[in-house]
Amino acid sequence: MYAEPLYAQQIANIAPAPAVFPPHIGTGDDLPLDVGQVMHFARGEEIFGQGERADCLYKVVSGWVRSYRILRDGRRQIEGFHLAGEYFGIETDDSHHCSAEALGPATVLVVRRSVLNELATRRGNIATTLFRLAMQGLQRSREHIAMLSHKSACERVAGFLLDMAERADAVKALDLPMSRQDIADYLSLTIETVSRTLSQLQADGLIDIPRSRNIVLRDRLALEDMCE
Amino acid sequence: MYAEPLYAQQIANIAPAPAVFPPHIGTGDDLPLDVGQVMHFARGEEIFGQGERADCLYKVVSGWVRSYRILRDGRRQIEGFHLAGEYFGIETDDSHHCSAEALGPATVLVVRRSVLNELATRRGNIATTLFRLAMQGLQRSREHIAMLSHKSACERVAGFLLDMAERADAVKALDLPMSRQDIADYLSLTIETVSRTLSQLQADGLIDIPRSRNIVLRDRLALEDMCE
DNA sequence: CGTCGGGTTGAACTGCATCAATATAGGTGG
DNA sequence: CCACCTATATTGATGCAGTTCAACCCGACG
Numbered sequence: 365m366y367a368e369p370l371y372a373q374q375i376a377n378i379a380p381a382p383a384v385f386p387p388h389i390g391t392g393d394d395l396p397l398d399v400g401q402v403m404h405f406a407r408g409e410e411i412f413g414q415g416e417r418a419d420c421l422y423k424v425v426s427g428w429v430r431s432y433r434i435l436r437d438g439r440r441q442i443e444g445f446h447l448a449g450e451y452f453g454i455e456t457d458d459s460h461h462c463s464a465e466a467l468g469p470a471t472v473l474v475v476r477r478s479v480l481n482e483l484a485t486r487r488g489n490i491a492t493t494l495f496r497l498a499m500q501g502l503q504r505s506r507e508h509i510a511m512l513s514h515k516s517a518c519e520r521v522a523g524f525l526l527d528m529a530e531r532a533d534a535v536k537a538l539d540l541p542m543s544r545q546d547i548a549d550y551l552s553l554t555i556e557t558v559s560r561t562l563s564q565l566q567a568d569g570l571i572d573i574p575r576s577r578n579i580v581l582r583d584r585l586a587l588e589d590m591c592e
Numbered sequence: 593m594y595a596e597p598l599y600a601q602q603i604a605n606i607a608p609a610p611a612v613f614p615p616h617i618g619t620g621d622d623l624p625l626d627v628g629q630v631m632h633f634a635r636g637e638e639i640f641g642q643g644e645r646a647d648c649l650y651k652v653v654s655g656w657v658r659s660y661r662i663l664r665d666g667r668r669q670i671e672g673f674h675l676a677g678e679y680f681g682i683e684t685d686d687s688h689h690c691s692a693e694a695l696g697p698a699t700v701l702v703v704r705r706s707v708l709n710e711l712a713t714r715r716g717n718i719a720t721t722l723f724r725l726a727m728q729g730l731q732r733s734r735e736h737i738a739m740l741s742h743k744s745a746c747e748r749v750a751g752f753l754l755d756m757a758e759r760a761d762a763v764k765a766l767d768l769p770m771s772r773q774d775i776a777d778y779l780s781l782t783i784e785t786v787s788r789t790l791s792q793l794q795a796d797g798l799i800d801i802p803r804s805r806n807i808v809l810r811d812r813l814a815l816e817d818m819c820e
Numbered sequence: 821c822g823t824c825g826g827g828t829t830g831a832a833c834t835g836c837a838t839c840a841a842t843a844t845a846g847g848t849g850g
Numbered sequence: 851c852c853a854c855c856t857a858t859a860t861t862g863a864t865g866c867a868g869t870t871c872a873a874c875c876c877g878a879c880g
């Protein structure tokens with residue numbers, strides 16, 4: 365038995381809200397942990413699959429998650445990496461347009477749309493939150509387009525490292541939970557190019573790579589310049 | 593004097609709606625012409641500019657519109673072309689992230705957010721419509737990413753022609769209102785590559801180019817295969 | 821110690837960008 | 851109507867960034 369599809373008319377069905385918008389005001393509202401079920405996923409385990417009915421919304425509690433799409437030609441496009449506090453699995457319609465997997469052991473808050481729906485009728489700011497989350501996805505997509513449309517391999521990799529460092533709150537040492545293949549599929553490069561570019565950045569003294577998934581940002585400014 | 597920013601809490605502020613979602617059902621609801629002002633723009637005229645306050649929503653009545661962004665390095669990224677019946681200028685926050693210009697003479701319905709806001713409190717399906725429109729933008733962005741992430745110049749151009757033909761309801765003869773530079777900036781190619789690719793498609797008998805902006809699709813199936 | 825998955829490095833190729841020249845179409849004024 | 855001008859578009863020649871194919875390396879784990 366499935367929940368009703370959420371969003372449009374769900375958001376349309378809610379009572380007048382305290383109205384805190386535009387988002388830059390920072391409402392701070394968030395989904396409480398008790399609205400859903402906290403689930404654990406093992407490394408590589410699928411959280412949901414492309415095409416499956418989308419009757420839940422997800423939030424990373426701990427660990428990392430990747431969401432990706434298999435394109436018609438069989439290539440994998442990684443749409444994004446999600447870490448603690450970030451939401452994923454928000455859909456336009458009633459089925460998932462991408463799959464999501466745990467990069468490593470991860471705990472995820474799973475919220476049924478039906479529950480959200482009910483909640484939203486009582487607390488309008490939840491609808492606001494949902495809308496904002498959906499719009500954040502749009503924002504990220506636009507940045508992805510800007511990246512793909514004109515950035516070189518070097519700019520992509522440098523930008524990726526900075527983005528990861530910022531989101532993981534890493535000042536210098538950065539532990540990447542994803543493989544080179546994951547990075548390549550996210551940046552739309554080949555695994556070889558990613559590897560070569562990282563080696564080059566190391567040779568230039570911008571980063572250090574003590575172990576393959578452990579990267580130290582030696583010259584953050586230079587990396588930032590590189591991304592323009 | 594400016595209107596209130598719309599969207600999130602506006603959508604949150606509306607009364608229960610007839611609830612026809614998901615969108616594939618096709619609600620057919622739409623903004624009536626009398627909710628806004630119909631304005632005329634000359635070829636190349638700016639409708640709104642990147643960074644300007646976004647207090648209106650736009651719908652093409654006749655003609656074509658391009659929306660684009662100037663990136664930090666000065667390059668122009670065309671986000672999309674809009675034709676009669678299509679909406680544009682829907683924003684995440686309260687300022688426009690892109691500019692919009694009329695490709696040729698165009699009439700555009702301009703709806704103030706404040707008016708929409710008022711309207712939405714009375715007719716919930718307007719909020720549904722707005723949300724759907726915003727989500728369509730997300731959908732299109734994802735397709736753009738898929739295109740940029742792995743398609744060759746040839747696939748991009750072929751896909752572009754088919755897309756344009758479909759949206760303009762052109763069975764065979766297709767009148768493109770945009771320049772080669774526009775196409776290039778949309779597909780993230782150079783003007784030379786676009787031109788060369790079109791010439792190649794013509795040489796292969798897939799299309800015919802009687803005049804540069806007039807293209808005849810001779811072998812639609814082959815073009816479709818190409819995009820796969 | 822061997823094996824296996826993930827990562828790195830090398831060499832050759834290629835598709836698109838770049839630079840440069842030429843062609844064509846619209847528009848304007850004589 | 852033609853001559854001219856500027857925009858836009860096409861075509862050619864060359865270079866290079868990133869892909870592809872292939873070999874090798876390294877660390878984890880039996």
